Amino acid sequence: MFRIRMMFKMLCQHIVFPFVYFFNRIRPVDKKLVILADSHHDGCPEQMTYIRKLLMESDCKVEEHFFDIYTIGKWEAFKKMVLFMARYAVAGTVVVCDYFLPVASCNKKKKTKVVQLWHGCGAFKKFGYNSKEDIPEGYVGNVHKNYSLVTVSGDGAIKPFETAMVLGVGNIIKPIGVSFTDRLFDEDYIGLCKDKFRFEYPDAVGKKVILWAPTFRGNAKKKKGENNMLPGEEYVNLLMEDDNYYVIKSTHPHLHQSGRMTTSELLCCVDLLITDYSSVFFEYLLLDKPIIFFAPDYDEYSANRGFYLDYKTLPGKVLTLDTDLKPHVKELLEQDEYSSQRTEFKELYMNACDGCATRRIANYIL
Structure with a gap:
């Protein structure tokens, strides 16, 4: 059963979602469109509440794609992810705070920013590609692909996040603080x-x-x-x-x-x-x-x-x-x-x- 789920995920990641994105990418990027997305909560996660409030008070257009993949069923989750991909193709910025498969499933437009807030501070137990419990061996693709910015809580978290997300040494992971703190x-x-x-x-x-x-x-x-x-x-x-x-x-x-x-x-x-x-x-x-x-x-x-x-x-x-x-x-x-x-x-x-x-x-x- 686990193998079947993995095959379905990879089918979506490498074929279905990229196709939806490609079909919609002909439309121009709307720099004012900010999408908040999460597949582990049916409402705004705590980690996003402060940034959501600030964005709502600005002149940008905030669009929310929140759903709990474990409660709404696979078909409903699939439909919501397809809808996200269509909007992703025209978004100026996408903000996530956890693993979110669709955001890494295509070659995004250069004008689109993807901000990963993450849901924890510091760097304690191993995660991401440093842990088989998070990402099994044999999984094809990088679930952390396409990030423009990963916010971390301090200097000590930079190196662990670089290895866990396989982002390499660069200017993506920045110690500018974690919003929910x-x-x-x-x-x-x-x-x-x-x-x-x-x-x-x-x-x-x-x-x-x-x-x-x-x-x-x-x-x-x-x-x-x-x-x-x-x-x-x-x-x-x-x-x-x-x-x-x-x-x-x-x-x-x-x-x-x-x-x-x-x-x-x-x-x-x-x-x-x-x-x-x-x-x-x-x-x-x-x-x-x-x-x-x-x-x-x-x-x-x-x-x-x-x-x-x-x-x-x-x-x-x-x-x-x-x-x-x-x-x-x-x-x-x-x-x-x-x-x-x-x-x-x-x-x-x-x-x-x-x-x-x-x-x-x-x-x-x-």
């Missing part, structure tokens, strides 16, 4: 998140709030809606039994249904983050709060996936064996000894995130 510099946004948190989680009042945000594992189609126990989750469950703490689980949206608040909203409201391999910790660095890296399956995950950095040197308490989390949480909340390490990581991987990234990206588009 601007909200962590927005006092109004943070205030609204805290108000929402008090409403949604009234039982958390008077307790230390802990967010458990593990990485996504495996194939999104296979995992969606399943309720599998994740590595280390039993110890998180034990932590939830302690009346001193209020623990919130925020698993990847492809694993479980979305909760009352998004992970990004919760970051503004919690006292401590626990994760294994999620790049969400890079965002959390901007808030300068303690982190526990809890990865009981570290040896296996490291051998299968790998990292761009030394896991043992991460800016927080690193736990790579099954262990009771309570004493580690108590110790870290009472005495945070990792502040200087967080500052070093932030200066390397998040130095371009200053609250003005969206404006810089918009200036490139406009």
Whole structure:
């Protein structure tokens, strides 16, 4: 079945989509037309909300192509991608924030810009062409083809992105900041998140709030809606039994249904983050709060996936064996000894995130 899906994808990428683009490319490029596209959400992804707002306030024409390929069915997804290709042929700019097959399926016009915002900061676990889990061996074509600009959060992310996207050394990957991090510099946004948190989680009042945000594992189609126990989750469950703490689980949206608040909203409201391999910790660095890296399956995950950095040197308490989390949480909340390490990581991987990234990206588009 997997082989059949791969063959269908390559048929679309190399024949159907290029034909639709070629058929429509006779029409001139409309420099004012900006297309926002994503195939993992049925509405505007969080990663695009700030740039969408700025573009809507400008004189450009914003067109949205959002759909969740895993919920609408293959035929509906195919039709939406075909429609995108027709509009792509005349667009001045296309903005994406994740893998989006159609954008790489043709030789685009030179006058058309493609901006990849990506959906994570820094460079943690291997992805793209550095990971067989992301792009299987034998896949023909480059899914990152046609990018004009890839925005990254800091200087330390440039080299990993170059190898992961097979873009080579050039001027495409730029550390001009990640748009969605601007909200962590927005006092109004943070205030609204805290108000929402008090409403949604009234039982958390008077307790230390802990967010458990593990990485996504495996194939999104296979995992969606399943309720599998994740590595280390039993110890998180034990932590939830302690009346001193209020623990919130925020698993990847492809694993479980979305909760009352998004992970990004919760970051503004919690006292401590626990994760294994999620790049969400890079965002959390901007808030300068303690982190526990809890990865009981570290040896296996490291051998299968790998990292761009030394896991043992991460800016927080690193736990790579099954262990009771309570004493580690108590110790870290009472005495945070990792502040200087967080500052070093932030200066390397998040130095371009200053609250003005969206404006810089918009200036490139406009």
